[in-house]
Amino acid sequence: MPATSESSSSSRSCSISGIHSRRSRAPPGSRRRRPPGRTRSPRSRPSTASPNSVEESMRRLSAGLLCLVWAACARKADLVISGGMVWTGLSTGAPRPGNVAVAGGKILAIEDDAGIARYVGPHTERIRANGGLVMPGFTDGHTHFVDGGFQLASVDLRNAATPAEFVRRIKQYAATLRPGEWILGGDWDHTLWPGQPLPRHEWIDSVTPDNPVFVNRLDGHEALANAAALRAAGVTKDTPTPPGGEILRDSRTGEPLGIFKDRALDVIGRAMPEPSPERRDSALARALAYAASLGVTATAHMSASWADLASYRRLDRAGRLTLRAALYLPLDDWRTVADSVRRAGASDPWLKIGGLKGFMDGSAGSRTAYFFEPYSDSAGYRGLLQHPEADMRRWIGNADSAGLQIAVHAIGDRANAILLSIYDSVTQVHGPRDRRFRIEHAQHLRPEDIPSFGRLGVIASMQPYHAIDDGRWVERRIGPVRIKTTYAFRTLFDTGARLAFGSDWTVAPLDPILGVYAAVTRRTLDGKNPGGWIPEQKISVGEALRAYTSGNAYATFDEATRGTLAPGYDADVVVLDRNLFAMAPDSLDQARVRYTIAGGKVVYRR
Template structure:
């Protein structure tokens, strides 16, 4: 069994070499700094493990293959015997809400609340422990665990008193508040709905305590902000967690600047250990433009240049925008978070400044609208390598599926959502609309680019749970052992590519990472099982032995 000291003995500190092949030429004269040998190495594009050794110099891969690495071993080389461990390119999670999820590690986790009583008891227990002036904050409740009845403020008021409570449904698109929080936010029967959001009201017009999508801003404005140090500390915890799962890079398509600003602070202190691609709000394109003009586009540790917006909400909160009303809420088709004219205007001008635009779209009306926007921008601004992204790409009209390939739009998908939402999606939209929902295989078979992520904290930041979900599609309730909509299963290679080569393409970094090849960054994950040799049912049992980023050991058991 490999021990932590086995990996750390190979972690040689060194100055960053010049980028590209000159560093490789130097290693051929002096020998590689570290040789990882006796491994099963999957290079990221072959049908399975195809080599057994990797040579690393500085922050990049110098050579691969037993003969090539053996020829580069010199007196200065640290040799690490991996004892048959499986090695693959570092995994990229293409959709995280990193600061929010990292902060949530210290907040109330309500995923285990399987009944209304459990929900109330967990919130009440936290309310008793907070000091005066502090809020109970948390995430993870799911009304579908207890039959679908939505909670309201009356469930919480007696148990929490004057302690304000704001806890999010696990999809992050709906908040539950108690009366104390409503009072502090100034929300009452006379408060108008926020464009792009919903204040849920009872039959008398009184707020129930539920806020959907843009309406959440009403309470977020009065919740005491975390300090910069608190955010940075939480981010470090999140980084450590991601590295322990074999993740070497994350994309952060955010709707605020909190993650981005923390990343700048952390990068100023040195290497961040985990690589980041930061997105900020599409409406703030001018602010990002100023940063690029003053500071460039970042580096391999923290890179920026992406902009994100919402077209609609979520299926679980019934705010995803559909052509027709919900089957279980006939009065609603969902919510359009931003007017189409604004999304088009912002995308047009952001694209002219060479920014990458990613738009969240879940309902079949929203996905259609976003594809139309992307097509219009390409027609108006002319050809270039822009790589538009649709985040989630969850429900589509059948005729729209082929547009991803035709218009070179990347489908940024989260396979875990399929096995989660698959428990109850038919209740929301009926069997006919399911034919274009979570249609991953249909998108891939059309030849479209795609990438995979978790949506952490909505789903675990463990790519192996996502890979298993993609290839088996067994819903979390155990009711679909053969797979929910099994025709949409991905192959193992397809699923792996979503976290490696597809992810690299989605972040304009395919010439830097995503494969194990000489000249690419030395980012790879060392695992305890060969993912190609185990039953798919065991994929989520894979453990990470070590995570190498930039040629250094960033995590080891």
Template sequence: MKIISIVCLFVVNSLVFAAPSHIGNVKGYTLNNAGELIRFSNMVFDAGKVVAIGTEELGQKYPNATFIDGNNKVMLPGLIDAHGHVMGLGETLLQVDLRESKSALDAAKMVQAYAKTQQNLAWVTGRGWNQVLWPGKAYPTASLLDEYVNNKPVMLSRVDGHASWVNSKALEIAGITKDTLDPPGGKIVRDEQGNPTGVLIDNAESLMLKHLPKTSEATLTAQLNAAGEHLLSEGVTSVHDAGIGKVVYNYYKKRVAEHSLPLRIYPMIAATSVDLRQLLETGHVQDQYDWLSIRSVKAYGDGALGSRGAALLQPYSDAQDNRGLLVTREQDLKPLFDLVLGKGFQLNFHAIGDRANRLALDQFADSFERMGGKSLRNRVEHAQVVNVDDIPRFKALNIIPAMQPTHATSDMNMAKDRVGAARLKGAYAWQTFLNQGSPVAFGSDFPVELSNPFFGLHAAVTRQDRNNSPDSGWIPSEAVTLKQAFRGFTLDAAYAAHQEHILGGLTEGKWADFILIDQDIFTTPSQNIWKTQVLETWIAGEKRFTKAP
């Protein structure tokens, strides 16, 4: 295995480390590598790493350290989001956000208002619509969108990123007509006459995406900076970026060489990239200060539950003629798995439906026998609806379920409709996975969900939305303790990136990535966890964010 080591001297952004620093007067919480919760009031760090934690007596051991008063605030390790889309978040922050739209009409009006302020855009883009939350729950149409924007193409991604709503101008540019065939793993939603209605599901989006303007470096810079600023304000110091192509791969390497990454990134190379084999041949990418680590591949199994694209073993309960979509053909799984594992890269497989999860487990088992790779900490991203018979196989095959707590509280209004009560026994099953000894890496899947990790901690513990609904939590038997949720966003997330010895806690030798927050999440009522505000965010002993007064 070849490893690219990006070696640079820390000479900018206050990266020349001076005397040790001693931050005291804090209410600190961390996990050690055994998963035990430790409390402390003082921490000394030097050269960006933790030297020691303890009581105020640390000051006597390090009299020359620069003292920082923590003002009795709560300190936690920087939180790790184990599944997000960094550039997607940046793009969302810079385009029309439809998450709060109350109907298709409301969304169309929001697009019109945005378009009027962005006259220079060749395309109008946006994200966040969710027909399940609208009256009637029907997919929106191009004809409605045409009433509000018809002079330029519009492409609006569904909240889960697995479907797009477009106007007639966009359909015309892409040449999508009644005669256009559905691509493998994709679906063009049509009316009774077979005409496209304006919604493209999963791989059908590719028919449109190739016509969008190419992304410039200036755009990448704006997106990364916007995403970084946003995540730091929410206490996220490291993110696992779930699916990048060569352009972003090269851009991240450029930014880390310039010492200008806003936070730590663990990118997964998209298996759909035409440059996959070349990037695998290049080997692992690792900079010496652990800002960037590229040693994994994101593969795509199926679509999403909300758009009925998740691949199921049996038909959808509310659509008996539909079993979902396989984004990667079944016959293509073996060569893909063999290639990735054979090159020593961790394979992280998107699987939401029970069929996609079973196919992933079957192929992992098959490839392990022939290619090895069982020790690579391979993952299933989402592991959302799993047949109960398949859950023990995750443990047997050393597969990490990388799951997103807010998916459960967002999906609870439609999940039973989609799969019925019986299949929910293996759905969003965090506690079941933990009880069998599987480490669960928690994240948000931003911008599908909001990126705030305290929303995730709250959802994991309460199984409720932020309005305290339902009263006892949705499928409360799968709720986790706060300590378990905290571990999912720290130590286990770090483990899922081969980084548990350098990140995920504030113990000796780990990077001094930490946050100060305005309340003690371990003592506040669980219903209030989501209200936590981040006051300061530090990475490698350097303050990167301060909340405005």
């Protein structure tokens, strides 16, 4: 193999199989390794005309021979995945048979059976994919990751199908606690119950006399407090309702019923004890293990707290992170975030401050998403903004001036339209730069607003599972016209928007395979839409996978290091037990993860 000349340094190097690795910061505790496919050579004099042409020729010949010898001893892989259908993520097309070699935490090569042999050494670990899909690790573009870890150890109310079952599960869980311990999480869904009544604190007071309870609806935008929690927070009928929130009250007495929505959640939240660092670290560790079992190798952790960031940093220093995390901290704390990024830098290979997360409105399930027209089942009511529009414009403008990425929750069509307008005006005032504004959820859009995503370069950070869940009931909320551009995956793609898919865990299951199934089939959870709910908004398997891989890498400014399988990229890989591209769409949810590899290490195997 001939030597190549680098004119900038007049040095010579050689490459193997055309693999050129990017330099990247090594994970904590590891040594920087020489990039695959490159070898250093001594500096030589510039190649200028010389009477001693024989000496120059010999020098060239020696360099060439050195490269040939080095090539014959090509770097051996730490890990080789063979016998799979490899989908690199570079396009939405189908995968091809192939093998993946990994070394030093990076992709070393992607080769056919003959080509991969040179990378296999005596210490190379072998994984046989047996025809399953080999693809970039899934990135979940929107989680509440540490909260998910806490929920894994808390009461599970998600599929409690009746009020009686709801009460029974809380009673059973309370029996395992000491007096005074809070019961949190839950993720209940009253739309499963006959008549869909919201719970009241009287339902659970008698079974939780000694334990404050504050269990949230699965969308996280309303929660039920029991009498003990109301006492702990000092809530009475005279407690004012905060702007951007709602406290449900008895229509006769004015006494709180126990339901708190959006900004009113803080009324109870202020009374809740902060978990110890040890408990938070344990929750994060649980979440990491669970994510690895589902093939998730990176996440954007939304609405993270400073305590969450400290927990990630502790596990990062201990070498215990098994996924890459970008944390988005509160928008109204933009100044502190900007100072922190300036002082400490934004990232290392496993952890970074991604930017800021804000809220425009609430959710359709809690009737707090903000619409232009009233809810179809609530005359005259349009939802609510969590913050005045003027505050949002000021915070977003200031954060953008500080160079921070901004991600804002918007669900109702009016909330999305206002946010797009804010992003547009900030861009015009501050001038062009690579901002990558994000709208989290972007669920209900007016047709005329959809092209603005592509025009403004706004990322639509969406959660496909919400579509097949909400599709059971949302038409009753907003009517048959507005649902036509609800979860408008196809139209957003076709108008040039970039999509980044996630789960919103714990609001929805973390499993990205369920998200792919939802985006491709749009079959609602009640089984009433076998052909797909709003079927014209379906997308292909390849499009859904790109939104879960390279789309998310782009959304966090990481497209140069992860999101695809290519030499020099981070070796974050998932091996499935079957090829999603060859499956019937309605069976996609049956696929399972066999191996998860993060940074070149196997972190899960089944």
